[in-house]
Amino acid sequence: MPLLVKLLVQRIALGLLLLFLVSILIFVGTIILPGDVAQSILGQSATPEALANLRAELGVNDPPVARYFAWLGGVLTGDLGTALTSGLDIAESLGSRLSNTLFLAFWAAIIAVPLAIFLGLLAVRYRERWPDKLISAVTLASISVPEFLIGYVLMFFIGVKLRLFPSTAVSFRPDASLGDKLEAIALPIAVLTLVVLAHMMRMTRAAILNVMQSAYIETAELKGLSMFTIIWKHAFPNSIAPIVNVVMLNLAYLVVGVVVVEVVFVYPGMGQYLVDHVSKRDVPVVQACGMVFAAVYIGLNMVADIVSILSNPRLRHPK
Amino acid sequence: MKDQIDYLKVRAALGKITRREFMGRMGALGVSAALANTMLADAVRAAGPQKGGTLRVAIQGGSSSDSLDPALAANSVATQVNRFWGEALVELAPGGGIQGKVAESFESSPDATVWTFKLRPGITFSNGQNVTAEDVVATIERHSGEETKSGALGLLRNIKDVRADGDSVVIELDGPNADLPYYMADYHLMIQPNGGKDDPTAAIGTGPYILKDVEMGVRFVAEKNPNYWGDLGNAETIELLVINDNTARVAALQSGQVDMIDRVPPRTAGLVARAPGVNVHTTSGPGHYVFIMHCNTAPFDNNDVRLALKHGINRQEMVDKILFGYGSVGNDTPINASYPLYTELEQRTYDPDKAKFHLDKSGFDGSILLRTSDNSFPGAPDAAALFQQSLSSAGIDLEIKREPNDGYWSEVWNAQPFCTSYWGGRPTQDQMFTTAYLSTADWNDTRFNNEQFDQLLVAARAELDEGKRKQMYADMGTILHNEGGLICPMFNDFIDATSDRIAGWEQGEKGFGLMNFYAPMKMWVAA
């Protein structure tokens, strides 16, 4: 499919350019922020001499431009450097955090995305009847409650009272068996599912309803096809563009936006890692995390755009 | 029946029958559950420490950006981890005073300017190397040298010379200091091979445990050091988890995921204590939640404004509503009964009339801006709101500005003229005053400059007569109470909690919470 190849090549090239711009923006951003890494490492009890000594050792007295290019040079040769604060290798720490984050996001998505689309289809099928209203009310209520509150409530009823699942993810070990890992993160998965479900479900419902009045749907109805076949085979494929956009937004959220859930359930993911290092102004780590998050957004947006184009025959074959 | 109860107590304490079984049989003998619980706890304590097993601890304060270098330790998790693998020369004794660790004994010259620490013979680092006086000298050098970035630098500043003398270390000061051993007990000053100059983050020391698994800001696993010189350390393995969220930490304890937690939120401590199988321990300490004014910045440069604010705060209400009773009222000095040589001053109480009187006298007329943030102390914005209410009864207008958590300690604290803050306290009055109230102190966060106070402080260091020294500290306290920029409404208790699975809690240890962070080593797995 030459169109797909062309699109991919074009978009990946643009993506790399964007990543470069993002890296400059994040770097400048962290430089602008008040506060510095030395102060935050040594904390409230730091003496001025100790601060000065640490700054010199960390090299944060060098001019920003030189530091940026040193960093860029490192990245291009595959070296993310070491964290200013802990002195640990960034690639290594980041790697394990990222794989934890992706693991959680993957399982939450595996449950949430099909469920949301199914509920959306169900809501359309029983439009304006009680299943539609029930689904709407429950999903809306679930996103209206702040995440941490859902987390606490599940933690206490399921974790402490009923003891069905561990109340926090402290027993999570990356090298454990899949079953053990899933048990450890059952509650975070549940919270994340509740948080992203409504958005995708409502969009599925709205987008399908939007095409339900079209002439071809009426034709299909006249042919005597069952309601569900019409929705699934005819309406859904034609409303894929908005749905896929919202799904991608939520997938991105599952990767970059789950810091609250990570904190509440003590899950060692990327969000907490980034927050820890932003608050200490550890620029190399912030840069590395920023690049990963940017790549996630750019990649998912690219997928969304390409799927939109491929799903619409008129766009696939422009006149 | 008594025999039967005693028999069961012993069985339970030795772990031969489960807790549930014990409670059941006690119930059958007509003993109430509450009483049976107490009996079990006593019996377990009486049976003495059990060795072995895994003890799981969850505490607050760690971050993935922490370092293992003890010089950089700046939170509870780092302090606790240092206690596992390392030891300082000396340590606070549980009931007050100083006990030897790497140093077996210590003594000073009569004028307290030259101190000699005699090392404990035959002890080794966890890498097998013998501990030498040179290692100790190198450690002190690393923390006090020109190049240092150690958090203990402030304490070591008046060391003139440090040298090895056989199996002793001699520290020479540039002036007398009767409290030097307290300085050497600082949690940064872990003795490392060659002072940690070769590899500061190696976590090799003389401590009772050896770190086996380290995941910064997440999890640490420590195993018993087989060659440890003392009898500290009961569990074979200690697993330390970082749980920063209050509710999650309590839930982890209640659901049996961990055995011990620190910093139970005061509001829920009473409710946590009612949960089955959980014991809550409160310890009064030197930590205090404060409002600090810069004495050199208008309008706080006028002592009447300062006094107006001091009279306009309702201390008891703060203790009741912010600490939920887990604490005690402050008296506008940083010192409370937990300090040696403490003298009680007359308690200042909430008096809107006096507040109004002092404000009128000062001639200041306007609104006062108080900066606060959620992380300056737990409940700080709420405390600020209470302060605003109590001041409004005195006709004083307080405006509150919530600052970002991010950057609060670098941009607001010790920079803005009036803000909320927290002090963890220090083991001695001298250290607390030297750290924050001496006019030349780095963290003179109230910009307090009082010649008489400074002179008393230096004189007290050289005073070896306890009675006279106590009087000097009382005088300094009075000066701060009447003229200082510190509004200290409350001292917070440490609130820790443990599960029934472990035993051996000792009440009232000096220093930090969790028995000065020795609870994981001193307690044991009972069942």
Add this chain to the structure above:
Amino acid sequence: MIKNMPIAAMIGLFFTALYFLMAIFAPLIAPYGMAEVVGGVWEPPSAEHLMGTDNIGRDLLTRMIYGGRTTIFIATAATILSFTTGTVFGLLAAVMGGWVDQVMSRFVDLLMSIPSLIFALVVLSVMPVTIPVLIVVMGLLDSTRVFRLARAVAVDINVMDFVEAAKLRGEGRVWIIFREILPNALSPLVAEMGLRFIFMVLFVSTLSFLGLGVQPPAADWGGIVKENSDGIVYGIGAALWPAVAIATLAISVNLVADWVLNRTTSLKGGRG
């Protein structure tokens, strides 16, 4: 129009109106002063305090009424801003196509890729933090999400026959955007608006972490949930009231949105 209104929409409209009116007339309705400490901590509901008291002994009902004020005002303003900006630019990008579309889309990608924590902190440090600045920043950041959706829907519609017909007729771009594409894209967009409103309500409460948002002793609903959340797991319901308020507001706003949507679907189709 009101006559044949479905019951669900009526309920939605009723609650939405109730909350908005409460917000506007807060000082008149609230039984106590906003910051006044009137009792002990977390007293249960009683005749004097219909919802009980909060974590430092203030009347919870009063806090809720005043809290609704900030919450609803900020969320409404930011939603309108993000929604109109995002929609207008999204539709424009779809209709213009070519490099205009590319530039706008990639710029949005760029904005979305910067971690919001860093973005917020930087804005905070270079701008005076006032409520209007807050609304503008929140609204514009959020409009990137609306932009992507609006553009995706519009690109699909832009190649439909009726749009082609309009173009051949020589209609201008503005006509095409507002008379051809917008009515046919409205359904997903209105659904999105209802949700964006909820996200904004919740977002206001996360701002206090950054020292933004409302200053104590004022509060917003999310903030009241947070202040009282310690008690929730021990059966102290103070945090539930604001959570329920947010949920009912969210459901009501979406019921109204659904109803608006139903009324507009009849306007659609390839009208000449």
